Amino acid sequence: MVDLQKANSLLKEFNSIVNTKKCRKFNKNEPLKVGIDLGTSSIVLAILDKNDAPVYGSFEFAEVIRDGLVVNYVEAVQIVSRLVRDAEEVLGLDITEAATAIPPGTIGNDKKVVSNVLESAGLEVTCVIDEPEAAACLLNMTHGAVIDVGGGTTGISVIEEGEVVLSLDEPTGGAHMSLVLAGYYAITVPEAEVLKRDKSKEKTNFIIIKPVVDKMAAITQGMLAQHPIEPLYVVGGASYFEDFVPTFSKYLKMPVERPDYPQFVTPLGIAKASIRTID
Template structure:
């Protein structure tokens, strides 16, 4: 059963670590759970203790993945290597293994490349989990749906027994929000990204990109019409706007919950899955 208060407590602790670039106390004799999330707009490193308490976390904005595919292998390896080395310096321990994740339905070489990135960064890959199942790990969601709004796509996954069993992935995500902002403000996409992330401009920005959110909600409604499940959770970096979940709730006619710091749900879930 999902305890959103407990989930949000974990997310806040992780976010605080990311912002302070410090670490929480941990037993150096115990084992750590490490997760690496290669996202469309950033790469996130999440490290937990044996009881799934956040120990350390960091991220770096990057454009090395597009629609779940690694499009800049060398830069991806360099960033993961850098994040791991920084973590080792802060924690005073060597990190030798980690888990990672792929979009559901990823097969063949595309599946292997994600693991290869970690291995080229000096890590042994313990687990490769699909992203919605990773989110379900943190949420402790045994049945329901995860709506993952990333940089490139909106993925809707039906969860049963903590695993994704049905999934739809639509190419509408945070990048499309940035394109709309770029057109509205007559600036570059990179400048639009900065506007999108500026919390002081959030209300105005949300009004501008709301048609994109409406489209995401409509896509979700159509898919879930065949799967009348609850509870419903929206995660992913592009869903961080305060009014985001309310738009989905209105479209779906059901309560859609969004954890705090939704951009960190999947990375922490990957770390949890690393030792399962």
């Protein structure tokens, strides 16, 4: 059973830490867990204590991932290195290892490149898991489905008895919203990305990008046709629009829930799922 209230409390605390750029008090003699989420629109660093409480977090906007694949390796390494270095200064300790995640179905060299980014930044990789699986880990989900609406893809993991029984990933995400906005307003994609985050224009922008949201819901509907299940939880930065969940639920004709600060669910889940810890 998902404890959404507990998850939202952790997410709220993590968001506060990220915004203040300060760490929460922690025992330096106890191990910490580190997760790094290489997203399409940003790279997020999350650090938890041994009880999975947020200790430190930071992120940097980036365009180094496209549809789940690393397209600018050098910049990705530079950003991860910068985030780790800043964290070390704030925490007063060395960070030598971290967990990370990939879109469902990523295989072969594409999967290895994500690990290589962390290794090139001087980190040992403790764990590589699917992004929706990481989100399910934070939510303590043992039954249901997580729809991870990222910058480049919509990833879905179906969980039964605590195990992932079905995973899929389709190339429709926040980047496609930006493309639609860019075309509608005749502006560049980077300009559209900034416009998409403008809360004062959210209502108008959502009407324009609604077909992309419908496509994400259609992907989910296709999964449900193969494997009917509930409850459904949607996470990921592209789902932050106020009308996203009502529109998603209406399309599917079934309830969908979304944690607070959905952009941080997967990064925190990655850290929580880390097999080993840093000292």
